[in-house]
Amino acid sequence: MRSSDISLINEWLQRCEERHTACKKLNSLPSPLPTRVINVRSQTESGLPFLQITNSLPAQYVALSYVWGPAGHEVLLTHESIGELQKSIDITRLSKTFVEAIQLTRDLGIQYLWTDALCIMQGDPVDWAIESKKMADIFGNAYLTIVAGSAASAGEGFLKTPLQRSCSPCPIRYRSWKPSEASLELGDCYVWLPRSHNVGPLAKRAWCFQEHILSPRKIVFGSDQMSYECERGTRNEDGSSPTTRIFNMANAQSIIISNPPPAKEVVLRYWYTMLVQYTDREMTNPRDKFPAISSVASLVGDVLGCRYLAGIWEDDMIRGMSWMTVQAYNKHMGQPLTRPTTSTKEHLPRKKLTRAPSWSWASVEGCVFVHHSRFNERRFCDPQNFRLWPSDPDNGAWGLKTSCTPSMDAGELHVKGVLKRVRVFDEEEEEAADVESWRKAFKNHVSQPRWASNPYAVPIVEDGEQGPAGTRVDKTRKDELNIVGFGWFDIAEEKRSGILFCTQLVRLQGLMLEEAGPGIFRRLGAFMTNDACQPWFDEQELDEFVLV
Numbered sequence: 001m002r003s004s005d006i007s008l009i010n011e012w013l014q015r016c017e018e019r020h021t022a023c024k025k026l027n028s029l030p031s032p033l034p035t036r037v038i039n040v041r042s043q044t045e046s047g048l049p050f051l052q053i054t055n056s057l058p059a060q061y062v063a064l065s066y067v068w069g070p071a072g073h074e075v076l077l078t079h080e081s082i083g084e085l086q087k088s089i090d091i092t093r094l095s096k097t098f099v100e101a102i103q104l105t106r107d108l109g110i111q112y113l114w115t116d117a118l119c120i121m122q123g124d125p126v127d128w129a130i131e132s133k134k135m136a137d138i139f140g141n142a143y144l145t146i147v148a149g150s151a152a153s154a155g156e157g158f159l160k161t162p163l164q165r166s167c168s169p170c171p172i173r174y175r176s177w178k179p180s181e182a183s184l185e186l187g188d189c190y191v192w193l194p195r196s197h198n199v200g201p202l203a204k205r206a207w208c209f210q211e212h213i214l215s216p217r218k219i220v221f222g223s224d225q226m227s228y229e230c231e232r233g234t235r236n237e238d239g240s241s242p243t244t245r246i247f248n249m250a251n252a253q254s255i256i257i258s259n260p261p262p263a264k265e266v267v268l269r270y271w272y273t274m275l276v277q278y279t280d281r282e283m284t285n286p287r288d289k290f291p292a293i294s295s296v297a298s299l300v301g302d303v304l305g306c307r308y309l310a311g312i313w314e315d316d317m318i319r320g321m322s323w324m325t326v327q328a329y330n331k332h333m334g335q336p337l338t339r340p341t342t343s344t345k346e347h348l349p350r351k352k353l354t355r356a357p358s359w360s361w362a363s364v365e366g367c368v369f370v371h372h373s374r375f376n377e378r379r380f381c382d383p384q385n386f387r388l389w390p391s392d393p394d395n396g397a398w399g400l401k402t403s404c405t406p407s408m409d410a411g412e413l414h415v416k417g418v419l420k421r422v423r424v425f426d427e428e429e430e431e432a433a434d435v436e437s438w439r440k441a442f443k444n445h446v447s448q449p450r451w452a453s454n455p456y457a458v459p460i461v462e463d464g465e466q467g468p469a470g471t472r473v474d475k476t477r478k479d480e481l482n483i484v485g486f487g488w489f490d491i492a493e494e495k496r497s498g499i500l501f502c503t504q505l506v507r508l509q510g511l512m513l514e515e516a517g518p519g520i521f522r523r524l525g526a527f528m529t530n531d532a533c534q535p536w537f538d539e540q541e542l543d544e545f546v547l548v
Helices: 003-019 021-028 082-087 096-107 125-132 135-140 206-214 249-256 264-279 291-304 314-320 374-381 427-433 435-443 449-453 534-538
Strands: 036-039 050-053 061-065 112-114 144-147 170-175 185-191 218-221 226-230 233-236 388-390 413-417 419-424 458-462 483-489 498-506 509-517 520-528 543-547
Touching: 003 021, 003 226, 050 082, 061 096, 061 135, 061 206, 096 112, 096 144, 125 291, 135 206, 135 291, 144 206, 206 249, 206 264, 206 291, 249 264, 249 291, 264 291, 264 314, 314 374, 314 498, 388 498, 419 483, 483 498, 483 509, 498 520
Parallel strands: 061 112, 061 144, 144 218, 520 543
Antiparallel strands: 036 050, 036 112, 170 185, 218 226, 226 233, 388 413, 413 543, 419 458, 419 498, 458 483, 483 520, 498 509, 509 520
16 A cells, blocks of 8 residues: 555544544543454564454454455454464465455554454354444444445455556646736646545445444545545545535444433434435345344444334334335335345345344345434324324333344234225226326325325225215226225235235325234235325224234
8 A cells, every 4th residue: 555545544533533522532542452353563473463362451453344255265263263363364365355454554553453254253153143242342442444345355455446546636737817916826726537436345235334334433445545434524535525414424323322312313313314224235144134233223222222123113113114115205216125035145046034024124125215304203203193003002012022133033013003904906907997197186185295106106995895975886987986095015026906904104104914814914015195085094993903
């Protein structure tokens, strides 16, 4: 790595420590080291780095966030290799990303480096369970996290960018624009090739998302340039500094763990913002859906002080269950949701995997969205809007499970609410009924008009032979067609016509369900209605049933 790059990183760090109050705390008192670290400034005769058992020694260290990739690693920490690694680590056998991370840590004058492959016992589920619960401390206490964004696997390395920096900035003399000062030179303006702010393959990996959120300071090696992120924002190698958004993920951790703690609604806004980004990422093992965000969830849970049921906070259960595919919100965003399978690798056999109950966002694979604007906060926080409750409110329990675990593949919610029997048209019925004209009329009277206008939304029709005024309904007559809402199936392949059930979560919005057994229902999607149809949902007595 060039000396000028090291100088730039040190300049960023120095500015951060001198000017940012929150960042100064990272340098005040060193935190205890993780259980194991790589000592990169070895005093051994060979001069090679070695694995060190720390006994919670307080010191500065660097953490590494990277993509493993399909090739794996030649050198891993195992019960068989630990003795050898404590003596020395043969750099020639390490993945290129590890070699570069060790050298960068040395160049920054820091003695210790943490990376999962060499610091967590591989193939030992007990050690993995212990150390994986410490991710918030491991990345949160690191002096700096190296983010190897540009590398699709550990074997590629991250210090080499496509531009190679072969073309230096071109200086152009800048003069005053005023005629009276035409000879006044104001300095040089540098012209440079445009450089992407794209992080690289790492930005699509689920495990790396948590590491990014938990790290208070990061040096990101992206596709075209380096970037430095701290709680005050981002600085790019090309000199740009992106405008901070309303929800700056760079300071999410500090907001959540601040003292005094933030308002619960603030923490929930961050949680739902993170959920959109997290669910849009990929993972090699689909069973890692909960573990890969468990440390962030633990921090959020400390503030909320409630149970975490299959990824949904019990104190915000109604809004948590209102998740939907982002394509329901905007048809141009994201990819269609799918059901998880036992493997994401194409060369391995795949079977459907049930890793969460149907009412949880973890039951699907793909990007999901939960409304968390201030307008929707009022809708989902006002009990007057609620249309679903625990069947035993005195007990206060929504589910039978006390928490979410990596193996939580089932969970029952015993609830009470209005359960409506409805019908979904098949394609021929939609065409015969001229649903498009109803779609246009309906979207003018619904709180989320995108739903009705979205071509993937399906009309939901009142089932039964009796109309709302007691008149018989002729399903072939357009003027008597009784559309009570528009719905969206979570999984496109599960779209079906015929009899389904609807229950509202809040006024105007709820879930589409299928009957899985007597009094037992499973989520298929979500639906939206309007003010004109709302009385039809309110006219019925409450039912008690179970969501699985």
